[in-house]
Amino acid sequence: MAQTSPAKVKVKAVTGVGLVVKDVQKTVENYWNILGIGPWDIYPWESPLVYERRHHGRRVWAREKLALAQVGEVQLGLMEPIEGDSIYQDWLMEHGEGLHHLNFLVDSADDVDRTAEILANEGFPSLQSGCFGDNGAFNYIDIKPLHAIWEAVHLHGNIGAKPTCYPSEAQTIPAKVKVNSIFQVGLVVKDIQKTVENYWNILGIGPWDIYPWESPLVYDYKYHGRPAWARAKTAITMVGPVMLELMEHIDGD
Template sequence: MEKNLLGTNVIAQIGILVHDIEKTSQVYADFFGVENPGWQITDVVDKAQTEYRGKRTEARAKLAFFKMGSLQLELIEPDEHPSTWREYLNEHGEGPHHIAFRIEGMKDKVMTLDRNQMPLLQKGEYTGGRYAYIDTFEQLKVIVELLENDKK
């Protein structure tokens, strides 16, 4: 395996799958003594350009983001459409889904990871950038998410 595949080792985010984002986000807020950030829903497929396992998907999810110092905690409640979120929640239940890293050069990173037997699971766009979930479960025991923000 090549070394330093992402060009960073700084974890930006931990993603956790949940069945009920409203209930779970309030539990997290109470546990940490912080304000509940509320939740937002991901964009529709035409805007998000969501693909799962190489095919366009209507998948959407409710997301809640907690700022935890230098790390972001993301709660994810997926809808029923095919996605890495739905598949993982169905197979493993609630709990950790991914660790995310901010990167530059999304296409190159995805190709490098694929070359190292870590294929792309899901990708999409969000306001100000893009994401990609990589199947690193066999090697790292967790999915890796790449986050690339547009340059300002």
């Protein structure tokens, strides 16, 4: 029998995927040239465009570069920290470049605040928050039981600044492989059963399909190019246009 999620915050769709990088310009060129992802809008992510910024609840000043590209129904974002305290700089220092967060849209700036307040009351604190443009708002929330940073965002109209574009004029994509959509985001976890329960109870994400990811279902398996054997569990669910996948390693390479 179908049941209703007890979550007070319900995420209906993953609308964006964010990465932290050291060099936005070089990275957008690489995405364009290797996977045909673009064109890109690049913004100076700083005051006065970004205001009321907080880092772990403390008022701060910081500067970044932000690059955005639409990949199907999902927005891919790249953030390059330049100066000041931010979770992007924290991430670079702790983990290096790579996948940083997933985001979802809410209906208003007040809903961003309400979402953060609900999750804070459940033990999941805000890492960074702020406002941008004309009544836009964001809040990054550290939800450790979900093994990911989730960002609640309200976008009111456009971002509020004129971007620099890459490429600067229309041109043929040089990439031989062209990615037209982001279909799946995968997370590696230690305990799939517990993690799917957490997603259902905290963000209302589910129901989940769980599979034994092993032979004979999985075959012709290679690890770093060589034939190998392994066993895992996988769990999948659709969150709007994106399939969210969890993978738990059990045995093998």
